[in-house]
Amino acid sequence: xxxxxxxxxxxxxxxxxxxxINILYTAGWISQRNALQLKExxxxxxxxxxxxxxxxxxxxxxxVNLLIERMLDKTSNAxxxxxxxxxxxxxxxxxxxxxxxxxxxxxxEAGLTLxxxxxxxxxxxxxxxxxxxxxxxxxxxLLDKIRD
Amino acid sequence: xxxxxxxxxxxxxxxxxxxxINILYTAGWISQRNALQLKExxxxxxxxxxxxxxxxxxxxxxxVNLLIERMLDKTSNAxxxxxxxxxxxxxxxxxxxxxxxxxxxxxxEAGLTLxxxxxxxxxxxxxxxxxxxxxxxxxxxLLDKIRD
DNA sequence: TGCAAATATATGTACATACATTTAATGTCG
DNA sequence: CGACATTAAATGTATGTACATATATTTGCA
Numbered sequence: 229x230x231x232x233x234x235x236x237x238x239x240x241x242x243x244x245x246x247x248x249i250n251i252l253y254t255a256g257w258i259s260q261r262n263a264l265q266l267k268e269x270x271x272x273x274x275x276x277x278x279x280x281x282x283x284x285x286x287x288x289x290x291x292v293n294l295l296i297e298r299m300l301d302k303t304s305n306a307x308x309x310x311x312x313x314x315x316x317x318x319x320x321x322x323x324x325x326x327x328x329x330x331x332x333x334x335x336x337e338a339g340l341t342l343x344x345x346x347x348x349x350x351x352x353x354x355x356x357x358x359x360x361x362x363x364x365x366x367x368x369x370l371l372d373k374i375r376d
Numbered sequence: 377x378x379x380x381x382x383x384x385x386x387x388x389x390x391x392x393x394x395x396x397i398n399i400l401y402t403a404g405w406i407s408q409r410n411a412l413q414l415k416e417x418x419x420x421x422x423x424x425x426x427x428x429x430x431x432x433x434x435x436x437x438x439x440v441n442l443l444i445e446r447m448l449d450k451t452s453n454a455x456x457x458x459x460x461x462x463x464x465x466x467x468x469x470x471x472x473x474x475x476x477x478x479x480x481x482x483x484x485e486a487g488l489t490l491x492x493x494x495x496x497x498x499x500x501x502x503x504x505x506x507x508x509x510x511x512x513x514x515x516x517x518l519l520d521k522i523r524d
Numbered sequence: 525t526g527c528a529a530a531t532a533t534a535t536g537t538a539c540a541t542a543c544a545t546t547t548a549a550t551g552t553c554g
Numbered sequence: 555c556g557a558c559a560t561t562a563a564a565t566g567t568a569t570g571t572a573c574a575t576a577t578a579t580t581t582g583c584a
Contacts (some may be wrong), residue, residue, distance in 0.1 A: 230520055236446050237432075243512040244504040248406065250519045253448050255403030257523055258396065263572085274540065284385075292563055298384050300397070301404050304541055307564055312539080329549045329562045356392040358521050364391040370515045371398045372378055373506050375405055411542080420542095422570065440533060453571070455534055460569080477532040477579045 251371075269346055270316065274301075274309050276346070282319060282335035283343055289332035291324065318342060399519075406503075417494055418464065422449075422457050424494070430467060430483035431491055437480035439472065466490060 231250045232239070240246035263273050271279070281298050282290055295306040310333055313319040318339035324330040335343075356364055379398045380387070388394035411421050419427070429446045430438055443454040458481055461467040466487035472478040483491075504512055 229523065231516070234523075235448060243509055243516065244502060244507070247507070247512045247515050247519075248503045249448070250516050251399065251406060252403050254519045254522060255399050256449050258399060260572095272539070293561090300383060300401050301541075305543095305564095308540080311564095324562095327550075327562080331563065354392060355396045356522055358524050359392070359395070359518065361391055363518055363521070364395045366514065367395050367518045368379070368391065368398050370507065370511055370518070371395075371402045373511070374402060374504055375377065375382075376506050408542095415542095420569065441531090449571075453534095456570080459534095472532095475532080475580075479533065 251374075265349065266346070269342060271313075271318075271342075274299075274304060275313055275318075278306065278309050278313060279318060279335060279339055279343055282333060283340060286335055286340070289322075289324070289334045291330045291333065293330070295333070313339070399522075413497065414494070417490060419461075419466075419490070422447075423461055423466075426454065426457050426461060427466060427483060427487055427491055430481060431488060434483055434488070437470075437472070437482045439478045439481065441478070443481070461487070 231246065231253055234253060235249070237249075240249070259273060262276075266273060266276050277299060278295055281295055285294070292306045292310065295310070299306065310319060310321060314321055318336055320334050320336060322332050322334075324332045356367075359367065379385075379394065379401055382401060383397070385397075388397070407421060410424075414421060414424050425447060426443055429443055433442070440454045440458065443458070447454065458467060458469060462469055466484055468482050468484055470480050470482075472480045507515065
C-alpha cells in the first residue's frame, strides 16, 4: 500500500518529506512483524538482537560496553535487557576476572538452541522478499547516503 | 558511514539481510536526531506527531480514534500522549457533544505557536538533504515495494 | 422497551527507551 | 603513595510501546 493511504495523509509537501516518513513507517512495519514472530519464542526484539551479538562472540564473553557498541539503538539500556535474558537462563553474567568493573556476559546452550530454532523459522520467510538483489543494493546505497 | 562500521558488523550474510538492518538503523538514526531537536522545545517525537495531526485538523477537533489512524505507530497509546500534551496546555480535551463516548481534542494557540517555531528551525536543515529528488523518489518506491 | 453487541476511551502491567545519577574499580599524575 | 579523574555497569525517573482489560455510551434488534 502506498504510504499516503497507510497513514491517511493525502499529500506530502515534497518527496523528501515523504521519504522521511516512509523510512520511519517502514521500519515500524518491519519491527512489528519481527516482534510478533519473536513473541512465540518468549523474547522481544532487543533481547533477540543482544542474543545474536552474544552468539557472534561465542565462546568468548561480551561486556555491556561491547553490546552497546553493536546494538542498533546505541542509547537503549543493555544492562536491563541482559537482566531479562539472565532471568530466562539464556545468558550468564560473571564478574570479569581481569577487570572487576566489567561483567562477562555469555550466551548459554539454551540460548544457542533458541536462536537456531528462530533462524529456521526466519529462513523460511526471507526478508525483503519483494525486492530483487539489485533493488536491495540500491536501497542500501540510498540509506547509507542519507546518513553521510 | 557504511552500516558495517556503524554497528561494527564486518559482513552481512546477504544484501537483503543488510537492507533490513539498514532500514532499522537509519530509522533509529533519524528518530534520534529528531528527538534531540524536539527536546529543546520540551516535547517528544510522538507528542510532536500528534500535535501536527491536530494542526492538520484545526480548527476542527480530532478524536483519539482519528489520532490512532494517522499515527505512524498504530499501536501506541494516543490517550496517554494526549495526557502529556494537555498537562503542557498544548491541547484541550472536551467530551464530544454529539457522542459522549468520544473526546474532542484540539490544539491550543500555544500549541500552534510552538509548532510554527519548530517548523522554522526544521526548515533550516532540510531532511534527506543528501539525496537528489530522483533518489528520494527511488527510495519511496523501494520502501513501498517492501511493504506490498 | 430492554438487553446484548459494538464503539470510544481509559487504565493496568510488563517491557523498552532516554538520559541523568550513583557506585565501584581502575588509571594517572603530582 | 594518594587524591582525583576516568571507566564500567547499575539504578532512578519519566516517557513510550504493546497488549489485555475495564468503563461508559451508543446502537441494533428481538
